[in-house]
Amino acid sequence: MATTNDIKNxxxxxxxxxxxxxxxxxxxxxxxxxxxxxxxxxxxxxxxxQDKTFNAGLKIETATVDRRDYxxxxxxxDDFVFMDVQDYDQVTVPGPVVGDDESFLLxxxxxxxxxxxxxxxxxxxxxxxxxxITYTEPGLQGDRSTGGTKPATVETGYQIQVPLFLETGxxxxxxxxSGDYLGRVND
Numbered sequence: 001m002a003t004t005n006d007i008k009n010x011x012x013x014x015x016x017x018x019x020x021x022x023x024x025x026x027x028x029x030x031x032x033x034x035x036x037x038x039x040x041x042x043x044x045x046x047x048x049x050q051d052k053t054f055n056a057g058l059k060i061e062t063a064t065v066d067r068r069d070y071x072x073x074x075x076x077x078d079d080f081v082f083m084d085v086q087d088y089d090q091v092t093v094p095g096p097v098v099g100d101d102e103s104f105l106l107x108x109x110x111x112x113x114x115x116x117x118x119x120x121x122x123x124x125x126x127x128x129x130x131x132x133i134t135y136t137e138p139g140l141q142g143d144r145s146t147g148g149t150k151p152a153t154v155e156t157g158y159q160i161q162v163p164l165f166l167e168t169g170x171x172x173x174x175x176x177x178s179g180d181y182l183g184r185v186n187d
Contacts, residue, residue: 002062004037004054012044012116014061015052019044019116027056044121047099066115067124072105080105082113093120103158104129104176125176130185131155133170136162149181 007013011022020041029035035056042049054060070082070091078095080102093113097120098105104125105111112124136152149161152172160174162181173182 001059004056004058004060006062007037007039007054007060012063012065012114012121013041014063015041019063019121020052021114021122023049044116063116065121067112068115070111070113072107072109072111074107075102075105082111085110091115091120093123097121098123101125101176103156103179104131104174105156106131127177128173128175128182130171131158131174133162133166133168133172136166136168138167 005027007022007025009022009025013020013022021044022039023042024040026038027035028038037054037056039052039054040049041052069085071085073081073083073090075081076092080093080095080098081090082093083090091113095102101123106129109129110126114121114124131154133152134155137150148164150164151159152162152166153159154172154174158174158179160172160179160181162172166172166184171185173185174180175182
């Protein structure tokens with residue numbers, strides 16, 4: 001058992017028999033009344049996000065979560081196979097656990113997988129990944145000075161908005177949280 005003072009980003013709480021991951025938290029001490037902790041929590045299984053407030057000092061149950069580094073190997077049907085970087089054990093993560101993060105999974109990418117009692121709960125990608133543009137319309141002459149964007153498809157099939165001057169074959173940095181174009185990468 002822990003108290004609300006132990007809540008931090010990434011803490012996994014056990015509430016009503018379900019596991020919830022803390023995305024954001026804020027300790028609030030109003031001038032009048034007791035202190036409390038305002039949190040934004042995400043259901044580990046369903047992905048549902050909700051706001052929850054706890055009174056300060058309240059006893060809460062936390063779940064033991066083992067976070068380890070893994071390397072993405074390949075997709076096997078609807079599942080994804082990862083290898084533990086320490087002991088080379090392979091773990092299969094179901095498609096629903098990976099979810100939308102599939103758009104950023106490249107071979108040999110390093111990810112962090114949270115496990116509870118041997119069951120994968122969620123994966124954490126790096127903040128950004130470098131991907132190659134596999135298709136985009138050619139930019140028109142004179143378009144280079146405007147701040148416009150165009151759609152481009154990257155190697156995983158994910159579509160992003162890029163500046164007009166980028167061409168097919170260019171490597172770009174993509175934010176894994178928002179899916180936004182961050183910049184061009186020179187080899």
